[in-house]
Amino acid sequence: MTTFDILAQQLVNGLVLGSFYALVALGYTMIFGVIKLLNFAHGDVYMIGGFVGFAVLSLVGGLVGTGWGGIALSMFVSMIAVGFLGVVIERIAYHPMLAAPRLSILITALAVSLVLQNSVLALTGGEFTAFRTNLGFGGIALGGVFITYNQMVLVGMAAILMLALETFVTRTQYGRAMRAVSIDKDMCRLMGIDVTKIIAVTFLIGSALAAAAGTMAGAYYGSIWYFMGFLIGLKAFTAAVIGGIGSIPGAMAGGLILGLLEAFGTQIPFIGSEWKDVFSFSILILVLVFKPTGLFGKSEVERM
């Protein structure tokens, strides 16, 4: 492989990884936008999404097959189911805490994360579950660069979801209300916006996006387990902050940037991949030192 091929291939790798980060980061950023909560349970919602998608595919796989058609169907069902799970979590765990100090709700989110993780641990006995599909390894070669059809479908699906979200947020009544709530909740109440409902809608969409990512990741990588949400949760959180937390385009950009950073970070000469995360986190810190509100964040005065 020529250097150019390697870099082009890493670009592809980074885009695929970045799509997952972006989908999960969107939920982080939207939820942060409306209730100023770092939802630490979000990575685990992604994990649940993977398991629900797997369960659905196991049920319907015999009828519709386990190709992309079947996966898209299970992904859709998983999005709806997990979207409502997100609403239920918000109702039970976060809603009563909205008036409490901001850090208290953070602990609630951590507790929810532990509950989700350990529920699945208890149900699966900690086993890795093989996510069986009949996706092939086929693809097209462009010079020395090899792109699988799966990667194309995956990035395509992620792009469609993000486009749909962007349209929803900018073009619909709910979307505008959501943006309004993230700017000033009290003013929204005065304007007659049902803030509680908007928060619920935000959780529904954020969780559904994570579920979509979870199902796609399960199908693409081929296995799911109870702890799979932890690392991606951390990474997506990082991505959301790089982009400027609260900003939807920021989350998309942040996800892609982090994915690319990690892909190219592996390739740095004389430094093994064991330093890859140190590299990513150092870049993150540098970004924030020079641009404290992230790439797309608005600067605002806030306090805890």
Place this chain on the structure above:
Amino acid sequence: MEFRIARRRTLLALAAIGAGALAAPVIAQDGPITIGVQVPTTGPEATYGNDMLNAVKVAVEEINGDGGLLGRQVELAVGDSACDPQASVNAASKLASQEVDGVVGGYCSGATLPTLKVYGDANIPFVITASNSTKLIPANPGNAFMINSTGADQSTKVVDFLSGKGVETLAIVDQGDAYSQDLANLTAERWKEAGHEVVATETVNKGEQDYSALTTKIRSLNPDAVLWTAYYADGGLLIRQLRQSGYQGVIAVGDGSNSPKLFEIAGQAAEGVFGFSNPTAEFLPAAASFIESYKAANDNAPGPYAPLTYDGMKLLAWAIDKAGTTDHAAVIEALASADQAEWLSGPISFTDENTLARSNFIVLEGKDGAWTRAAE
């Protein structure tokens, strides 16, 4: 309850001072024999911990089915080590305070290390079935026995085998934990000593899922072989992605990946992959019945340390039986004298350092979705 125990301990301690020796369990008991199992049952390593626990359960069921041990039933007390040094010390202290008659398990060398002192102070026999860091050896007060070979033996086998296959350039990938890093470093050292080249030593994070950046790097370096030194779950993903990226060379995996589950995760990609292993499970006739009992009880196949841990439990039972008592010193003496051949993982006898005297790694090959014995 705690008060009662404490008082008894005080009395025992006084008796011990009087006798000038450590107090042995004085009163003959007719209750069950309690064996502690120290494995992670929560946290990210619970996958492997539960697997080991299930193997112990299979062994205990067999023992109790055959009339128990010294005419007494065997009971288990589980100590969740969570793969965390502090949590494992807590677990070990609880087991020691419960006055268990022996302990099996030990996964995550970092978490096993500080428990050696806890069991050592109480002189409880401890059969370590997975942790195999060489750092455990100097910290062993004499009551612990390691039945998993250390990385040194395995790396020798890896180098011999791959050299024999005509491999010249090697890329080694570990997972950043003590076990896989140890095996990776030792193999890299020996590989260079043998006059070959290590083109890359890489580390991935557990649970990362996406290794495409790494596989691209490996493909660009194009080594003759790639060695994965960690466990099957992430190994399965790596193998899949290596083949997806178009890597055509030899892929080999260490004994932590020796599980049928590797094939469930990697699918087709695991065909032709080489694995290193103790002669466990399906490659010994005695193991067939173990696999059957394990599958019947757990609804899935045993993982890489299940046979060894089953052996550990059986070995401890054998030692208690041989000693004819649960007296710790006698059981430890019996363990040290072990020279039996009928274990799933081959013959077990110990060196002066209480490590496995022999090592007989075999090479496996993935064929039709299962491990088969490879031609060496």
Place this chain on the structure above:
Amino acid sequence: MLPFKTAARRAEAQDNDPAPARPLAGITQLQQWFGRPATFRGAMAGIVLLLILGPFVFSQYITVIMTNALLYVVLCLGLNVVVGKAGLLDLGYAAFFAVGAYTTGILTLQFGWNFWASIPVALVAAAISGVIIGGPTLRLRSDYLAIVTLGFGEIVRFSARNLEITGAASGLSGIQQPRLFGWTIDSAVDFYYVFVVLAIGAVIASIRLSDSRIGRAWLYVRHDEDAAEAMGINRVAVKLAAYVTGAIYGAIGGIFFAVNLGAISPESFSFEQSVLILMAVILGGMGKIPGVILGAFIIVLGPELLRDLGELRLLVFAIGLLLIMLFRPSGIWPGRTQ
């Protein structure tokens, strides 16, 4: 929460708080928690007596987990300075814990230093890392701060995992137990007493700090950074002081953690560890010393009491946490000021 305190007194206290000029000896704050001095003295004497007599009653297991709980008291009080007092969200506190543990481990093992001689070096190293972590974060506010501290925490852990001097993934083992006047501190009971002393020291230091000039400055900065600055408080210095103080607490915990276990490895300094300490601080009642102590005990003893549940123990523990937070949103024993 405090039935014997009249509403009027409480209001008065709130009015005064956080007036920098309020003269308060450290002990007065303690007295207020317990109402009358006699009750207070009785309660304090009772607790200290209980701590001293503990090992005569406890089994070895209870002694070990009590030791662990006391370690968490030290760590939580340290994080409380950063989060509770100065209002800086820190998700990488385990980094300081690691700096203390590894400095002592490296100096005693690789360089053959005496344990006691390593302590000042570890504290200086922690203070420096406090400045390094605090430095870039001063311009940031809450959530960005959270991710930067998280990033630093992970960088420290990855470095410990990758470097030769820290023993890489296997960590360091064979750290010698310290000797003091010819007596070797090595049994579980010895270490229990060491941690009793450390925890009591940490509590006293925290009380003194709360009532000091810098303690009031933290409170002021936390309440209104801009107003504090307008009042002539050096925002940068005050925040850095919070990080350094927190780092020193963390390092002290780490130093004695290392010699207690005799072995350290990167697993002990993970993100989960930072989260656990933060959980304890907020659960108990951020900013308030007895609340933080209570939180430390709950976080350590909770999962231990549930040990017999096996793999379900963390699930049950998490549900318990959730219920506590839902019924007491400001923590179990919150401070007066939020």
